[in-house]
Amino acid sequence: MAVFDVKLIRENPEEVRKMLEKRHSSFPLDELIKKDEEWRKKLYELQQLRHERNKVSEELANERNEDKINRMKQLKQEIKRLEEETASLEREVNSLLMKCPNMLHPDVPEGKDEKDNIEIRRWGEPVKKSFELKPHGELIEALGLGDFEKAAKVAGRGFNYLFSELALLDLALQRFALDFLINKGYRLVLPPYMLRRKAYEGIIDLDDFEKVMYKIEEEDLYLIPTSEHPLIALYADEVIPEEDLPVRMVGLSTAFRKEIGAHGVDTRGLFRMHQFNKVEQIIICKPEDSEKHFEEMHANIEEIYKKLGIPFRTVEICSGDLSIKNYRQYDIEAWFPRQGKYAEVGSTSNCTDFQSRGLNIKYGKRGGEKEYVHTLNATGLATSRAMVAILENYQNEDGTITVPEVLIPYMNGVKVIGKK
Numbered sequence: 001m002a003v004f005d006v007k008l009i010r011e012n013p014e015e016v017r018k019m020l021e022k023r024h025s026s027f028p029l030d031e032l033i034k035k036d037e038e039w040r041k042k043l044y045e046l047q048q049l050r051h052e053r054n055k056v057s058e059e060l061a062n063e064r065n066e067d068k069i070n071r072m073k074q075l076k077q078e079i080k081r082l083e084e085e086t087a088s089l090e091r092e093v094n095s096l097l098m099k100c101p102n103m104l105h106p107d108v109p110e111g112k113d114e115k116d117n118i119e120i121r122r123w124g125e126p127v128k129k130s131f132e133l134k135p136h137g138e139l140i141e142a143l144g145l146g147d148f149e150k151a152a153k154v155a156g157r158g159f160n161y162l163f164s165e166l167a168l169l170d171l172a173l174q175r176f177a178l179d180f181l182i183n184k185g186y187r188l189v190l191p192p193y194m195l196r197r198k199a200y201e202g203i204i205d206l207d208d209f210e211k212v213m214y215k216i217e218e219e220d221l222y223l224i225p226t227s228e229h230p231l232i233a234l235y236a237d238e239v240i241p242e243e244d245l246p247v248r249m250v251g252l253s254t255a256f257r258k259e260i261g262a263h264g265v266d267t268r269g270l271f272r273m274h275q276f277n278k279v280e281q282i283i284i285c286k287p288e289d290s291e292k293h294f295e296e297m298h299a300n301i302e303e304i305y306k307k308l309g310i311p312f313r314t315v316e317i318c319s320g321d322l323s324i325k326n327y328r329q330y331d332i333e334a335w336f337p338r339q340g341k342y343a344e345v346g347s348t349s350n351c352t353d354f355q356s357r358g359l360n361i362k363y364g365k366r367g368g369e370k371e372y373v374h375t376l377n378a379t380g381l382a383t384s385r386a387m388v389a390i391l392e393n394y395q396n397e398d399g400t401i402t403v404p405e406v407l408i409p410y411m412n413g414v415k416v417i418g419k420k
Helices: 008-009 013-023 028-061 066-099 134-140 149-154 162-180 197-201 226-233 287-308 353-360 383-395 407-409
Strands: 118-123 187-189 240-242 247-256 275-285 312-316 326-334 343-349 362-364 371-374 374-382
Touching: 008 013, 008 028, 008 162, 013 028, 028 066, 066 353, 134 149, 134 383, 162 187, 162 247, 162 275, 162 287, 162 374, 162 383, 162 407, 197 226, 226 247, 226 275, 226 353, 226 374, 275 287, 275 383, 287 312, 287 343, 287 374, 287 383, 287 407, 312 343, 326 383, 343 383, 353 374, 374 383
Parallel strands: 187 247, 240 362
Antiparallel strands: 118 312, 247 275, 275 374, 312 326, 326 343, 343 374, 362 371
């Protein structure tokens, strides 16, 4: 299952090479070019032998000839050998294509890692409290709104129990983000929480199978780390009528991730988790519209955090920090006053045709030419980090938490969490 467009490598390998250099990628482009050339050469030889076989077969139908009979036997053996060699080379080429990073938007800043990401705008004045903020994990347990130790006992670190008003806050954030995006024209989808490997191979970096994803033992199933994956896979092997584009979806799911990030401040709590709830935006569109929708989707995240009253900044991810599937990515980083810094709470990605090639998703008019769609994904709201941002930005000196006004209708009227 190829992902990267091999035609681009054949016609303009230097453009691909420049992209890899900008990404600081060690992808073996020369090996791919060599394997692809070998495959095409073998394929041509195979086609020539098949043509000769057909010709000899016709001649034998008219006249039995010992030389032609022997040649036919020889051709069958050579064809079988070449079919095996060609199939093996094709698998190697496709395996490499699946690992080749996507092309880059011209505006993507060059850099090696997150230190080289570029801030492009800010909103809101960072909160500075006149009292010392409590770590959110300690605050949650002091208020009796969660239990991390018992969750660790029965499930391990990175899981938790949430109670009462905090559990309600999680649900309130989900409903608020869903209503916001549904009103923007996104179709609500509740997806399966597991996918087969074949569906995943066209969607993600294959290294994620080991680093990020939980596999179900003795089953061809993986727990989803985001609803992006089943929402894109919904259209696998389909041709979407041109008039139905763009497809806008908002997914709600629990996300499961083995890798929860580097250890740092407040690792005990909600910020880094193996399981959390997430609202996700998806757009599938024509190639010429993907950059417009990229900006639209990120504007949605920014508007959600504005309505929550949480200061944030948007950064553009540099070339060396991008996932292989991404043509371009923005991160939104909320202000965390206890840490005194901005930290990532969501992202927006344009994957162009990287995923649609892997899953064979096209669009076009009936009877007309078909092209690969572009796919985009963006966080709507990851509730765990949004809750931490609320617990810090809205924390009061007495240890209570004021509920953001926009969430009160979803909180059964609760305006202050922890108030006795």
